[in-house]
Amino acid sequence: MGFLDSLKAKLGPAKEKVSGLAQQHESKIDQGLDKAAGMVDRKTKGKYSDKIQSSTGKAKNAVGRIAQKDEGGTPPPPPAPPAS
Template sequence: MGLLDNFKAKLGPARDRVSDLAQQHEDKIDKLQHGIDKAARVVDEKTKGKYSDKIQTGTGKAKDAMDRFVHPDATDPTAPPRPGDQPPAP
């Protein structure tokens, strides 16, 4: 087993624990996502729309990352597979 495989094996339980905690506190995470939207609007207003596309991209990525922890079994069929994920069985 290589160094990366050892790291993945040790990281797996931590990832599962974070996912369990995220599911338990889903309501707080929803509030956090609303806060991200509010902060993005404020920054967009302060920059007068100059960085709107970058702000939207960053906001979307942050919210998607949180959603993956809250709903780890729900996968986006258009998203590329994450390292270590198994392909669906036929």
């Protein structure tokens, strides 16, 4: 067994645990992301609002994909690029 195979075998259980936790606490994670984004937006006085919203959306989508893997469903499609 090669190094990468050994590493994958060791990380498998951790990956499943993370997926389960993401599924179980998805709403709390989303709320935390919103709270952090709001704080950063206030600290930067709205200067980077569009980038903060975009990044928050991408983070929420990633959490959703991780949570979906545990359910055995297909992950949601990636978010549409922001309108310029």
